[in-house]
Amino acid sequence: MKKGHQSWIFNSKPIIISSAAVGGPFEAQGAIAEDFDMLHQDIWLGQDSYEKAEKKLLEQACEISIQKANLRKEDIEFFISGDLMNQIISSSFTARTLGAPYLGIFGACSSSMEGLALGSLLIDSKSANYVLAGASSHNAAVEKQFRYPTEYGSQKPPTAQWSVTGAGTALLSQKGTGPRVTSATIGRVIDMGISDPFNMGSAMAPAAVDTIEAHFRDLNIEPSYYDLIATGDLGRIGHQIAVDLLTEHGINIPKNIFTDCGLLIYKKEQPVIAGGSGCGCSATVTYGHLLNRMKKGEFKKILIVATGALQSPLSYQQKESIPCIAHGVSIEMIESEVL
């Protein structure tokens, strides 16, 4: 049901009956390694290209969440997924393996929450019983496509971020137990004229702020409604900008409940410069770490605002600025279900 200008309220509260996060070696050394269902020591995953390795990550994440829910892949009625590769090959090739009806989406790094919001809409409208939503990214594949060769020795500026090697999936259902998706806010494209691809945090922060503001306005709630509000991959610099921008707009989110997936995933001493980024960042942190903490009872209500930069390597070379988007999804534990 539409609420306000750009939000949906899911009256049936679709249930995330299972979720999975798969990561690479760098994530295995990270701050939330224990929340991954599977970690790989080899960035190639035994494949002969980085792109195939990314597909493998997503396939495994799908497999694990289906297994956890005691279902078979034939039970999946719709698969919604997105990634950063040209023509979203990781998602489409995974859909080929899965054999389920598939909706491929592209929202750059916001694909994770775009998929979750659309999946919840399908469940809420009784258009499906089981929907699998996923997103993935691979550090080397992303660098190869968007920037320079992995081994190229260029010095990255202090605003640069580290793309996560990982995939996350969530299995949504009408029945069952687990955290429930209660609402979603679909973002507008915001472009503040920033064109430096090594400064994604600053480019995406206004989009996150716009969606957060819209979410509170549409739902008529206060930030204190949530126990945690996490943006997707703003990193250290983008997060600070978002905090200051929200304060300037009169929205005061308490410091201890506002964070960013790109800040949660790695340890401080890891050389990630300004933090994590990529589709896999919000997907693995949300579907692994944050949902686990919800199940432990640490949070009851969380809002994930996944941020995406919608540029292409060509548009950047043609001196276009970076259009950005953010989608917010709120996930809640309903009282009796806290174990």
Add this chain to the structure above:
Amino acid sequence: MSSKKNKKLTPTQQKYQKFAKAREPKPSVIKNCLKAFLSGGLICTFGQALQMLFIKYFDFTETTAGDPTVAVLIIISVLLTGFGVYDHIAQWAGAGTIIPITGFANTIASASIEHRSEGFVLGVGGNMFKIAGSVIAYGVFSAFVVSLIKVTIQALGGI
């Protein structure tokens, strides 16, 4: 340049960029220059030592010793790139490892390794000069222009 760029931006965009700029850490120019001087200098000193070695222990003169010296530097750079070490050194050294011949070797080696998965023709061959290509194209063109100037001055009875 920045004023030309600003003309295309709306006032809100300009205001935001100022807002964001104040919160972005700047790369430390002095620190980076020092690091580049140290690392670049070290590479050049090493190259000099190699050259002297070639002159002293092998049958090379000061002019001919250049080739084997460069070859050794390139081999080391390519090996370090292949072992995945070069990019980590470069993050610290910056221009220090880009400017010497080692940086040039790294651009070609890294692009070749990266595109090996697309095969030898479309992958390695087609992408090898992805970054080095413009250096070669404009390097050769600049050399051509400079030599034209030299020839003209000489023809006019100059130096």
